Amino acid sequence: MSSSGSSSHVGDDSIYFVTVQSERRGEGGEKRPTLSLPVPFDDRTVADLVPELLKELEIMEGDRGSCNPSPSTYELRHYSEEGGEETLRPDSKAKDVIQNLDRLTLCPKKTNPRPDPYKKSIYNSMQQEQQLKLQQHFDKVLSLDGYSLSIEDLIQIGLGKYRVQLSEEAIYRVKKAREVVDRIVEGDKGVYGINTGFGRFASVPISRENVSKLQENLIRSHATCLGEPLSLMRTRLLLALRINVLAKGCSGIRLETLQQLVNALNASCLSSVPEKGTVGASGDLAPLSHLALGLMGEGEMWGPKTDWGDAKEVLNAHGLEPIHLEAKEGIALINGTQFISALGSEAYFRSKRVADQADVIAALSIDVLKGTPRAFDQDIHLLRPHQGQLLVASRLRSLLDSNVHPSEIRESHRDCNRIQDPYTMRCVPQVHGIVHDTLDFVSRILSTEINSATDNPIILANRAETISGGNFHGEYPAKVLDYLAIGVHEIANMSERRLERMVHPGYSDLPGFLAKDGGLNSGFMLAHVTAAALVSENKVLTHPSSVDSITTSGGTEDHVSMGGFAARKALSVVSHVEQVVAIELMAACQALDFHRPKKTTDPLEEVYKLVRSVVKTMDTDRFMAPDIAAVTNLIQEGKVWDVVSPYIVAYEEALHSGHTFTANK
Numbered sequence: 001m002s003s004s005g006s007s008s009h010v011g012d013d014s015i016y017f018v019t020v021q022s023e024r025r026g027e028g029g030e031k032r033p034t035l036s037l038p039v040p041f042d043d044r045t046v047a048d049l050v051p052e053l054l055k056e057l058e059i060m061e062g063d064r065g066s067c068n069p070s071p072s073t074y075e076l077r078h079y080s081e082e083g084g085e086e087t088l089r090p091d092s093k094a095k096d097v098i099q100n101l102d103r104l105t106l107c108p109k110k111t112n113p114r115p116d117p118y119k120k121s122i123y124n125s126m127q128q129e130q131q132l133k134l135q136q137h138f139d140k141v142l143s144l145d146g147y148s149l150s151i152e153d154l155i156q157i158g159l160g161k162y163r164v165q166l167s168e169e170a171i172y173r174v175k176k177a178r179e180v181v182d183r184i185v186e187g188d189k190g191v192y193g194i195n196t197g198f199g200r201f202a203s204v205p206i207s208r209e210n211v212s213k214l215q216e217n218l219i220r221s222h223a224t225c226l227g228e229p230l231s232l233m234r235t236r237l238l239l240a241l242r243i244n245v246l247a248k249g250c251s252g253i254r255l256e257t258l259q260q261l262v263n264a265l266n267a268s269c270l271s272s273v274p275e276k277g278t279v280g281a282s283g284d285l286a287p288l289s290h291l292a293l294g295l296m297g298e299g300e301m302w303g304p305k306t307d308w309g310d311a312k313e314v315l316n317a318h319g320l321e322p323i324h325l326e327a328k329e330g331i332a333l334i335n336g337t338q339f340i341s342a343l344g345s346e347a348y349f350r351s352k353r354v355a356d357q358a359d360v361i362a363a364l365s366i367d368v369l370k371g372t373p374r375a376f377d378q379d380i381h382l383l384r385p386h387q388g389q390l391l392v393a394s395r396l397r398s399l400l401d402s403n404v405h406p407s408e409i410r411e412s413h414r415d416c417n418r419i420q421d422p423y424t425m426r427c428v429p430q431v432h433g434i435v436h437d438t439l440d441f442v443s444r445i446l447s448t449e450i451n452s453a454t455d456n457p458i459i460l461a462n463r464a465e466t467i468s469g470g471n472f473h474g475e476y477p478a479k480v481l482d483y484l485a486i487g488v489h490e491i492a493n494m495s496e497r498r499l500e501r502m503v504h505p506g507y508s509d510l511p512g513f514l515a516k517d518g519g520l521n522s523g524f525m526l527a528h529v530t531a532a533a534l535v536s537e538n539k540v541l542t543h544p545s546s547v548d549s550i551t552t553s554g555g556t557e558d559h560v561s562m563g564g565f566a567a568r569k570a571l572s573v574v575s576h577v578e579q580v581v582a583i584e585l586m587a588a589c590q591a592l593d594f595h596r597p598k599k600t601t602d603p604l605e606e607v608y609k610l611v612r613s614v615v616k617t618m619d620t621d622r623f624m625a626p627d628i629a630a631v632t633n634l635i636q637e638g639k640v641w642d643v644v645s646p647y648i649v650a651y652e653e654a655l656h657s658g659h660t661f662t663a664n665k
């Protein structure tokens with residue numbers, strides 16, 4: 001049975017009506033009429049409501065036939081444009097889950113369901129498909145000029161929030177560069193990538209009538225990647241970066257071809273790009289060839305109106321034409337570091353977000369472990385004034401300063417005989433600080449890289465010539481993504497140790513594994529094991545990719561960056577870090593429950609409320625994977641930072657102004 005229904009009041013404020021359509025058909029195969037069923041607006045749970053709705057349905061259908069369905073085989077689901085379809089938990093109160101719903105569904109339980117606790121993650125492929133299908137408008141139109149794209153704006157393009165266009169300056173530069181290519185084609189001089197072969201075949205001349213075929217052959221022969229396709233978000237990042245680089249006007253592409261790329265991005269017509277197959281020099285040839293192949297109408301492509309299908313059919317369904325490549329355009333589309341930079345930009349964005357929130361989570365853990373904030377005194381950090389260290393120490397003070405935000409937990413042990421805290425509590429500014437400094441360095445390199453001409457040969461329109469160089473080499477982004485992985489991993493390393501202290505009663509004076517009625521319940525015992533497993537896996541993944549090289553292309557390309565793997569590894573590492581700190585945050589909130597009725601500081605109480613909005617206190621053992629996923633999603637979306645950043649900003653402003661502190665929530 002499906003219901004599409006409202007939560008509108010009808011007369012009595014204690015009653016809602018849900019419109020239900022039976023799945024059973026009439027004798028002639030026609031659908032049953034819809035039925036309006038009352039839903040009591042009280043403390044009844046979803047589990048209570050299901051049999052009541054089924055009984056009402058049976059009564060109201062009368063002699064139209066009833067299959068006497070078992071309530072245990074049915075469930076309630078709701079659908080909203082923001083979150084998609086979600087099964088309502090049986091213990092949810094009816095009055096909490098039927099308000100303001102777009103659609104409420106009473107239906108048979110799915111057989112052999114495949115649990116997907118991460119379905120709401122913004123980094124989940126199915127969630128991205130749904131978001132792009134629902135996209136009705138863009139938040140912003142962004143002009144790409146090849147010089148000013150920020151990582152933050154790039155991520156918004158990847159998420160489908162920004163529409164792009166070419167700037168007027170970019171259009172002019174692209175036209176001027178193309179004039180240089182056209183003159184070369186009309187002349188007799190051999191120029192690499194325009195009228196010669198590629199790589200080892202660079203000395204082979206190509207006739208004028210074959211220059212177009214040369215470019216299309218290049219794309220087809222170089223589309224050799226294997227593995228799972230990139231998510232839609234990452235493919236959008238890849239296409240956006242290629243457009244931005246071409247907008248510099250150093251590649252010789254025709255304006256009409258570049259505009260076709262822009263149109264495809266805005267329509268979210270995205271080629272299938274397998275993740276494995278680049279060595280990061282000469283650029284990311286193989287994955288970018290897959291990107292171009294779909295735009296040529298070959299291979300597979302995804303579109304919001306078609307899902308996955310034949311690329312030509314997908315383009316046609318969205319009113320787009322396949323691109324036709326002329327001289328220089330094939331190599332212009334595939335020679336560059338955009339695969340490394342696209343995945344690397346996502347890795348940086350997520351690392352920055354989790355690093356900021358890890359400072360907050362560490363503060364909560366320190367308080368529930370009865371640590372002291374004296375180790376974060378400004379004067380001792382000014383004696384070792386690394387920028388990141390000063391930043392983290394200041395944040396910890398803003399969250400734990402008992403003169404501003406009194407903590408009842410802190411007051412309960414102020415006069416204890418503990419001399420100093422363990423390193424994972426006392427040294428958070430020193431360890432988290434270098435992570436922030438590393439990420440600042442990564443940001444500078446990646447911001448330059450995503451606005452750089454990484455083609456070969458480079459078209460210098462102002463000099464009317466081409467030069468073969470090495471801007472395609474991916475060593476810069478490869479190295480910094482190895483640094484990123486090593487740096488952000490340390491956050492999880494520290495987090496897991498604080499988690500271990502919380503679940504160990506000998507360290508924390510809290511119940512073992514934070515379990516109520518320990519023994520009957522195991523609490524966070526295996527959640528800690530999961531965190532330990534992820535941290536240990538990261539210790540292998542942080543081995544640098546860029547220390548390796550292998551000769552390819554018949555000895556012509558005798559040093560490569562391995563940046564593609566560096567980017568993929570970095571994403572794996574940061575994903576594990578998000579999950580580990582999510583488990584720490586859950587444990588810290590559980591520990592805070594054991595300290596009740598004592599409270600932590602005001603900003604950290606806000607963090608607790610946020611977590612409890614998606615995960616309840618663990619009073620007894622339950623299936624924890626969905627809880628971990630829910631808190632991980634909070635971190636991925638930056639919500640922990642959102643609730644405390646007003647306090648941090650207000651604290652700093654108050655200190656500098658000398659005014660009384662007031663948090664603007």
